[in-house]
Each structure stands twice: as C-alpha cells, then as structure tokens.
Amino acid sequence: QVQLVQSGPEVRKAGASVKVSCKTSGDTFTGYYMHWVRQAPGQGLEWMGWIHPNTGGTKYAQKFEGRVTLTRDTSISTGYMEVNRLTYDDTAVYYCTSPGYYDGSYKDYWGQGTLVTVSS
Amino acid sequence: EIVLTQSPGSLSLSPGERATLSCRASQSVDSNYLAWYQQRPGQAPRLLIYTASTRATGIPDRFSGSGSGTDFTLTISRLEPEDFAMYYCHQYAFSPRAFGQGTRLEIQ
Numbered sequence: 115q116v117q118l119v120q121s122g123p124e125v126r127k128a129g130a131s132v133k134v135s136c137k138t139s140g141d142t143f144t145g146y147y148m149h150w151v152r153q154a155p156g157q158g159l160e161w162m163g164w165i166h167p168n169t170g171g172t173k174y175a176q177k178f179e180g181r182v183t184l185t186r187d188t189s190i191s192t193g194y195m196e197v198n199r200l201t202y203d204d205t206a207v208y209y210c211t212s213p214g215y216y217d218g219s220y221k222d223y224w225g226q227g228t229l230v231t232v233s234s
Numbered sequence: 235e236i237v238l239t240q241s242p243g244s245l246s247l248s249p250g251e252r253a254t255l256s257c258r259a260s261q262s263v264d265s266n267y268l269a270w271y272q273q274r275p276g277q278a279p280r281l282l283i284y285t286a287s288t289r290a291t292g293i294p295d296r297f298s299g300s301g302s303g304t305d306f307t308l309t310i311s312r313l314e315p316e317d318f319a320m321y322y323c324h325q326y327a328f329s330p331r332a333f334g335q336g337t338r339l340e341i342q
Binding site for chain 1: 235267272273278279280281284285288290291320322324326329330331332333334335342
C-alpha cells in the first residue's frame with residue numbers, strides 16, 4: 115500500500131515563501147509522477163503541476179509558472195513544492211498525489227493535505 | 235488548455251434516489267482519460283471512476299461513469315447517506331490537467 119505523508123501546517127506573511135514536503139512510502143517513488151493540487155477554503159480543486167521523480171522533469175499550470183517550484187530527493191522518496199511571493203489568495207490546503215497503474219489497475223494516492231495560511 | 239464545466243452546480247436529492255452529474259469538456263478528451271472524484275468535508279478526494287467508465291478499486295457498483303469525447307456523466311443509481319458530498323471531474327489526457335468546478339450533492 116502506497117502512502118503519501120505531507121509536512122505540517124504552515125503560517126507565512128504575505129511576500130514570503132513556503133516549502134511543503136510529501137514523503138512516499140514503499141519503493142514506488144521514482145516510477146510515478148507526483149502531482150500537486152490545491153484547494154482554497156470553500157473552493158474547488160486546482161491542479162498546479164507535476165514532477166517526474168526519476169528524471170526531475172516538471173510541468174506547471176500557467177498561472178504558477180515562475181512562482182512555484184517542484185523538486186524531489188530520490189534518496190528519501192520525498193517531493194517538495196515551494197511557492198514564492200505568497201499572497202492571501204495562496205491560503206489553501208495543498209495536496210500531493212501519485213496517480214498511475216499500480217498492480218494492473220489505475221489508482222490515485224493522495225497525501226493528507228497541508229494547510230498553508232498567508233497572513234498580514 | 236482544456237476547460238471542464240460541471241452541471242448542475244448543486245443537486246438536492248433524497249437517499250434511494252438516482253443522481254446524474256454531468257461534465258463537459260471544451261475539447262475532446264483523448265482516450266477518454268476522464269476521471270471522477272468524490273470529496274467529503276475535511277478529506278482528500280477519492281478516485282471513483284477512471285477512463286470515463288471504469289470503477290476504481292473498492293468503489294461500489296452503484297457508481298457508474300459514461301460518455302466520450304466532450305460529454306461525460308457520473309450516475310449514482312441509489313443514493314446512500316454517505317454519498318452526499320462534492321464531486322469533481324478531472325481530465326488527465328493533456329498537460330495542463332484540469333478539474334471541473336464541482337457538483338455539490340446535498341440531502342433533500
């Protein structure tokens with residue numbers, strides 16, 4: 115069973131940066147893309163981008179290009195999502211997800227979510 | 235960039251009734267790479283359906299998906315109390331990926 119465990123809640127001032135981690139259990143880390151999705155309070159799901167843990171290749175939604183950076187450390191099976199120049203609109207729960215074909219069927223594993231609060 | 239539009243925005247039904255949720259894409263979704271997710275308050279989304287019509291592991295057979303191209307439907311045949319939640323469609327054929335804005339399924 116794959117598990118994604120994210121780092122704890124964060125509070126930042128507007129203009130600061132935040133880095134959220136997502137650790138994958140098991141030996142599947144390098145085989146599946148890691149995606150990041152966020153959800154502002156009372157709002158829907160917003161796809162942010164993905165990283166391929168094996169190659170380090172990334173793809174971002176246009177609105178996050180230049181302000182969000184996805185990285186990984188394969189030695190500890192952990193992905194990272196950093197957001198720079200935070201604004202109040204970045205207050206949200208941030209999720210990492212790892213969709214793909216596991217044992218012959220398509221599954222999508224999600225982290226528990228990390229609440230990032232941007233304050234004044 | 236594909237835009238997904240879900241309808242209705244909210245749906246008020248009673249347990250035992252049938253629910254029909256729609257998702258329309260702004261362009262054809264290749265290989266029907268369209269998924270449906272359920273999200274209950276305070277929880278991460280849960281995958282229900284992938285490739286438009288395949289139930290994910292452990293999903294009850296009262297959930298079914300259909301459609302192709304640009305029009306997709308999620309049907310819940312007989313609503314159980316635990317089915318009242320938010321539902322999102324999601325296309326994973328292209329990057330950037332996209333979610334619909336969601337349909338809220340409420341108890342009448």
